[in-house]
Amino acid sequence: xxxxxxxxxxxxxxxxxxxxxxxxxxxxxxxxxxxxxxxxxxxxxxxxxxxxxxxxxxxxxxxxxxxxxxxxxxxxxxxxxxxxxxxxxxxxxxxxxxxxxxxxxxxxxxxxxxxxxxxxxxxxxxxxxxxxxxxxxxxxxxxxxxxxxxxxxxxxxxxxxxxxxxxxxxxxxxxxxxxxxxxxx
Amino acid sequence: xxxxxxxxxxxxxxxxxxxxxxxxxxxxxxxxxxxxxxxxxxxxxxxxxxxxxxxxxxxxxxxxxxxxxxxxxxxxxxxxxxxxxxxxxxxxxxxxxxxxxxxxxxxxxxxxxxxxxxxxxxxxxxxxxxxxxxxxxxxxxxxxxxxxxxxxxxxxxxxxxxxxxxxxxxxxxxxxxxxxxxxxxxxxxxxxxxxxxxxxxxxxxxxxxxxxxxxxxxxxxxxxxxxxxxxxxxxxxxxxxxxxxxxxxxxxxxxxxxxxxxxxxxxxxxxxxxxxxxxxx
Numbered sequence: 001x002x003x004x005x006x007x008x009x010x011x012x013x014x015x016x017x018x019x020x021x022x023x024x025x026x027x028x029x030x031x032x033x034x035x036x037x038x039x040x041x042x043x044x045x046x047x048x049x050x051x052x053x054x055x056x057x058x059x060x061x062x063x064x065x066x067x068x069x070x071x072x073x074x075x076x077x078x079x080x081x082x083x084x085x086x087x088x089x090x091x092x093x094x095x096x097x098x099x100x101x102x103x104x105x106x107x108x109x110x111x112x113x114x115x116x117x118x119x120x121x122x123x124x125x126x127x128x129x130x131x132x133x134x135x136x137x138x139x140x141x142x143x144x145x146x147x148x149x150x151x152x153x154x155x156x157x158x159x160x161x162x163x164x165x166x167x168x169x170x171x172x173x174x175x176x177x178x179x180x181x182x183x184x185x
Numbered sequence: 186x187x188x189x190x191x192x193x194x195x196x197x198x199x200x201x202x203x204x205x206x207x208x209x210x211x212x213x214x215x216x217x218x219x220x221x222x223x224x225x226x227x228x229x230x231x232x233x234x235x236x237x238x239x240x241x242x243x244x245x246x247x248x249x250x251x252x253x254x255x256x257x258x259x260x261x262x263x264x265x266x267x268x269x270x271x272x273x274x275x276x277x278x279x280x281x282x283x284x285x286x287x288x289x290x291x292x293x294x295x296x297x298x299x300x301x302x303x304x305x306x307x308x309x310x311x312x313x314x315x316x317x318x319x320x321x322x323x324x325x326x327x328x329x330x331x332x333x334x335x336x337x338x339x340x341x342x343x344x345x346x347x348x349x350x351x352x353x354x355x356x357x358x359x360x361x362x363x364x365x366x367x368x369x370x371x372x373x374x375x376x377x378x379x380x381x382x383x384x385x386x387x388x389x390x391x392x393x394x395x396x397x398x399x400x401x402x403x404x405x406x407x408x409x410x411x412x413x414x415x416x417x418x419x420x421x422x423x424x425x426x427x428x429x430x431x432x433x434x435x436x437x438x439x440x441x442x443x444x445x446x447x448x449x450x451x452x453x454x455x456x457x458x459x460x461x462x463x464x465x466x
Contacts, residue, residue, distance in 0.1 A: 037321075
């Protein structure tokens with residue numbers, strides 16, 4: 001006798017959480033800081049539960065894509081909340097928190113260099129060099145083609161190297177391959 | 186072998202490099218996720234066209250039954266909300282509520298504010314405690330009938346204030362003169378709120394309570410409350426909000442669902458929940 005569908009889904013979701021919680025947590029820490037990461041991770045796995053039948057076999061890039069949308073939604077909601085709260089506060093005296101971000105994301109010294117990059121370029125670099133995804137998996141997380149990701153990565157590497165040099169970091173464009181050449185999938 | 190520019194400084198700047206979530210972090214996420222899952226229906230599946238047709242026919246039959254039951258209940262229920270409330274929630278237990286994330290709605294779309302509140306209130310004397318989590322920080326505030334103690338994890342400090350009119354705070358942990366009490370049907374009894382109608386939330390018939398006095402500037406409040414007096418949803422809205430940053434104007438609102446609402450027994454351990462702990466988390 002086969003397992004009931006709900007039990008099967010629950011088992012798969014539990015395994016998904018056990019296998020990928022840490023990676024999704026680190027993904028969130030890299031983008032919103034440790035203080036906000038817990039909520040991002042919980043909401044990501046909530047969506048994974050809602051769409052458990054649609055989760056592909058190669059799970060992590062898909063989860064990163066969900067987490068990316070959760071963060072984007074929360075940022076949009078935060079901006080609206082700040083505006084709306086200011087308006088409603090006149091009548092309701094709504095007490096609201098200072099929506100401060102973690103001061104260590106990213107490290108202070110890197111901010112100038114990273115600000116020179118567009119968000120799509122920076123996200124491509126984060127996925128490959130921080131999250132450890134192969135370019136093809138990074139493409140899945142971002143919902144673009146593998147070819148587009150390779151082009152974006154190439155462009156982003158050059159721009160970041162220039163920005164790092166401008167920010168005072170050593171940025172020789174030499175043939176460095178150690179841990180800078182993620183596996184091509 | 187392809188060559189790449191030296192990105193070592195970027196790699197070294199990885200804020201999560203070498204970091205692992207602690208067991209406490211993992212447990213906190215799991216607890217948060219379990220609370221969210223508890224209010225979820227089963228995962229969505231897409232049935233086959235044949236099953237969808239069967240569901241549609243079944244849904245029509247169910248809808249017919251619901252209409253019939255609703256008609257019966259409307260004709261047979263002569264108890265007023267205030268009377269129903271008075272007959273319930275007697276005693277001196279501790280109301281415990283967990284609120285979902287606030288949802289925001291305006292002309293530019295919908296959003297979610299990751300703030301989450303949990304609160305406790307004594308039915309015996311209206312003292313209360315509200316713990317708010319936002320971006321990993323905790324604000325823990327308790328009213329003991331005379332003063333308010335407030336702990337903030339951001340500053341690590343605990344402060345105490347003595348309000349000029351403490352009696353007005355008893356039973357009303359939500360800020361603002363027009364906010365509901367934890368027992369909104371009690372506000373109907375005291376004529377602060379009135380029943381504007383009924384609707385359904387997650388299949389449950391609830392009262393739509395609004396303030397008895399009109400609010401200025403097109404503001405509206407709707408507290409949706411179950412027949413036995415449990416707050417289910419709070420909606421605050423403004424008919425005409427001007428967003429100067431985007432150059433838009435139109436209606437906007439904040440919606441907060443109550444994830445859980447229960448009454449704890451009046452034990453010493455449960456009464457202790459009304460106080461800010463010495464080491465809050």
